[in-house]
Amino acid sequence: MRGTDHDHLPCAQPGHLGPAEPGQCPRAAGATLMHARAHPVVEGVRSLVSSPLAAIMNLAALAAFVAILKPLIEWGLIDAVWTGDSGADCPPGSGACWAFIHDKLRLIFFGRFPGPEQWRAGVATALMVALVMASLTPPFWGRRLVMGWAAGLVVYFVLMAGGILALTPVPSTDWGGLPLTVLLTVFGSGVGLVLSVPVALARVSRLPVFRIAATIYVEAVRGVPLISVLFMASVLLPVVLPEGLTPGGIGRALAGIVVFFAAYMAEVLRGGLQSLDKGQYEAAAALGMRYWPVMLKVVLPQAFVIVLPAIVNMLISALKGTSLVVIVSMMDLLGTTRAALADPDWIGFYVEAYVFAGLIYAIMCGGVSWYGRRIEKRFVSAREHKN
Incomplete structure (x- = not known):
């Protein structure tokens, strides 16, 4: 009789449990849940065609995007001229003349900075960007960051201006x-x-x-x-x-x-x-804190996060x-x-x-x-x- 009582269950059921007790088919439940969850791509497509108006608007936007992108790709990549010594190498019917950018790349990036010394400007700029990124990263905050900025600025201006350590002087102009x-x-x-x-x-x-x-x-x-x-x-x-x-x-x-x-x-x-909240000021005043400690330790850190x-x-x-x-x-x-x-x-x-x-x-x-x-x-x- 025990086997007969469980013959109608959808999966194997232990004999000591009743047929009406829930939660006895974890695999079946998991499979059902997996089938219920659609693939992210499918969900994205469904959201794009959720209504006839949405489908029409999205298709129109896609068509406009393709119509704009196709000539841009042809001009900037397919028909572009990548090498050349002068404008004569880029005939009027061709695409973008990236040979001009290749020939003038150093001038665009470094201006009148002397050619043999342009590596100094590149290293100095990379150093400045690294210092800024460190300043925006909380784990680096502290005395080390201040010392890093002090040393970094010295190195930066030495590289840019030169005049010492056998570096050729370069005026700021x-x-x-x-x-x-x-x-x-x-x-x-x-x-x-x-x-x-x-x-x-x-x-x-x-x-x-x-x-x-x-x-x-x-x-x-x-x-x-x-x-x-x-x-x-x-x-x-x-x-x-x-x-x-x-x-x-x-x-x-x-x-x-x-x-x-x-x-x-x-x-x-x-x-x-x-x-x-004014409660921030009132709580600090209740603790007997003075104006500048309140501003520097309580108010300004929260204000900077907000803005x-x-x-x-x-x-x-x-x-x-x-x-x-x-x-x-x-x-x-x-x-x-x-x-x-x-x-x-x-x-x-x-x-x-x-x-x-x-x-x-x-x-x-x-x-x-x-x-x-x-x-x-x-x-x-x-x-x-x-x-």
Whole structure:
């Protein structure tokens, strides 16, 4: 009778269990669950055709994408000219003339920096990028990072300027291309971020003198474009500062970029300060903490985490804004690209030049954005883990 009672079960059932007891067929249940879960590709296709309107819109978008991508591939890859000594090697009916980029690659990347010494500019730029990445990685924070920046800056300027250790001297007027773009972005946004902290604190201060002064500075800078600030820095600094203390072209450009982005970052940071719960301030005051320990250890770390996406956006804006330093006779990446077009052997290849420069800017901006999202997720996960 025991065997008869279990003959109707869908799988083998131990004899001591009743036929109505659940959960006796784990393999069957697992198989059913596996069949119930569709493949991610299948789920993606289903979401694209979830309704007739969605299917029509997605198919139209796909057709437009293919229609745009096909001629771009033909122009940029299939029909492109990759080698050549002059513009004569790129006939009018051909595709992109990447031979122009190949011939002018060093000029675009390094500008007037001496050819045999361009390795120094490349190493110095890589060192600067490595220091920035270390600064955005929490495990590296501490005294070692400060010492690393101090040593790194010394090595950077020794490599760029030369004059010691048997390195050929290179004046700052010959710095250009990608190294100059990275230099202006890192120092301009970095120093601007440091100066934005006291400005933001002054904006939310209870003391009218500091609050009004910070408000006037921020609103005055935000009311003019960056190119105007750069022009005023290049014209006013030689007039205001005594002779002998006037900075060169790079110094004037950095001064304008710092003043401009410090005002914008101060407003971003002020938003983060105002978004914090007042209980943070009250709890710190109840513990008897003074103003600066409260700000440095309690308030500012939380505010920076909140406004991190906006700060990343400002870094990208600073990176693209460096192209305006041509107003002070500096040749950044975009300036060296324009200089490459002045060669009489390569006349008229504007599309290839600006597409290549745009790709470099896109890679740099995309890298900054990706790294910023990664750091933001790390901060958010750490805060959720603590909670």
